Amino acid sequence: MTAHYDARETREQAAREADLFARLPEVLRAAMAAPAYAERLKGFDPAAVTSRAALAGLPLLRKSELPAMHKASAPFGGFVAGAPGSFARLFTSPGPIFEPEGRQADPWRGARALFAAGFRPDDIVLNTFSYHLTPGGFIFDASARALGCAVIPAGPGNTEQQFELIEAYRPVGYSGTPDFLKILLDAAAAANRDVSSIKRALVSGAAFPPSLQAEIKARGVDAYQAFGTADLGLIAFETEARQGMVVNEDLILEIVKPGTGDPVADSDVGEIVVTSLDPHHPWIRLALGDLTAALPGRSPCGRTNLRIKGWMGRADQTTKVKGMFVRPEQIADIGRRHPALGRLRLVVTRERETDAMTLRVETAAASDALRDEIAATLRAVTKLGGTVELVGPGSLPNDGKVIADER
Structure with a gap:
């Protein structure tokens, strides 16, 4: 059994940076085909944005600004060049913010996060994220299927019917919030139902404090955390090293001083800013409003990408x-x-x-x-x-x- 999803996870960081910034100019050109990006990036030459310093010169797009922009220019605020019908699925999140799902394999980049959590092809996964209008359920569904897993599209709630599915299909994996995982385990114990097939989990969407981590572990489930958003999919994830979260491939993650677009000093806490290299739906310097800090050195698991401490609060302190x-x-x-x-x-x-x-x-x-x-x-x-x-x-x-x- 291989330890890594692919060889890209263990390449030298210099090679990764060179690859990302060689691809970035073309992604910027694709972004500027959309009217809102064309206006925001007017005067910038995509061919010149080939380093972190050059990228830091581009304006931030704050996620908190998106609802007003999407309302003014529905459905995507002018940030998507393609027509809505060119995507596979169309979602909404509170705000509202409208999110399209691409037609490519693993559009939310979650397969490697599941792999790092111990999921493997042919595993059966109980997915309890919501499938209704918001993208959460489909993010983890598409990611698991891209890895080669079979998915039970359970959604949250209705524990009695979920017990029937678990006892029939014997899923080895769980994806959902840590809170619902505890609810499921508690309800199964109270009802004397057998959910012991679930051995591993990838959780997100809520806090997972050490006390709850210890409780879930004591009940036989090895749970890993992932950090993501409805806009970008999976951004960073835990590995077996349990030392922070490794940033996903095909993303450029910056940590900036709150209220600015300027990089923080090494190891300082700052706001997460992400640029995605998806030419169909690129995000250019999307400031998420979430705080984190970089961890020094490489992960003991062998993955070489930047590590972050995980979610450390909100940057929007207005x-x-x-x-x-x-x-x-x-x-x-x-x-x-x-x-x-x-x-x-x-x-x-x-x-x-x-x-x-x-x-x-x-x-x-x-x-x-x-x-x-x-x-x-x-x-x-x-x-x-x-x-x-x-x-x-x-x-x-x-x-x-x-x-x-x-x-």
Whole structure:
């Protein structure tokens, strides 16, 4: 039994980067055939975008902006060149955001995530993600079938009928949320039903804390996590090394400072930005609003792609202070105006029944004059007054937060 899905997973990272950025210009040309990308990328030469530095010069597309764009220009906001009928399936997610499924094999790039979790051809998989309108069920269904598995399209709920299917078909694998896996195991134990055939699982869509991981493991199921979205499919996944998540192939993943498109320093927490090399439905610098950090070195499992810590919270920390929105982009602007500063964090509290702001700033050159300058910049940028607290370098947590609402 091979340890890896294919040889691409173990190639040198330099070779992977060269391949990705050799293919990127053509993907950019395909993207710019769609009117929204043509407008956003006007003035950029696709042939010149052949490095991470060049890619970082392109504008971000924030996922939080998509619902308004899709509403204004249905169904895909002008970001897809092909007609809806050229795709295999058409979905919607809350927002609404409309997502097409391509006609190619494994359109959501999930087969290698299942393989890393121990699934193999001819396995039977109980898929409990929803098949109704949203793409979750079909993402894992298509991925399992691309791997050569047979799929029970169970969806969530209706545990009694699921027990009948499990006892008849004896699936070895489960895909779904970790919460529903626990519900299924608990209900089976209470009803004295046999679900012992399920030995492995790929879970996503909800938190999977260590306590639940231990409980699921103790009940005989080896469960792995995957991180993905309805837009992009599977982005990163756990392997047998259990040391972070390996980024999927055919994606360029960046980690940027919240509120900017600028790369973070090595190992710093930042926002996940993904560029997909699918010429039929490319995403160019899609900022997901999710936080993570890169892990140094290679995975002990032998896969050589970038590893991330997994989901570490939300990057969209916009909050309202005294009736006005304060955004991460504004805190980033303050940092740009004072480039000698380290990390910045705006802490929002309540004092005497009114909102209060304190901007905590890392600096090695604290002075009253600097504090006053930053306070003036804070007011100029946010149109709100606040206190500035100067702290030493490395004092603020490396958690990606630039706005902490503590009210």
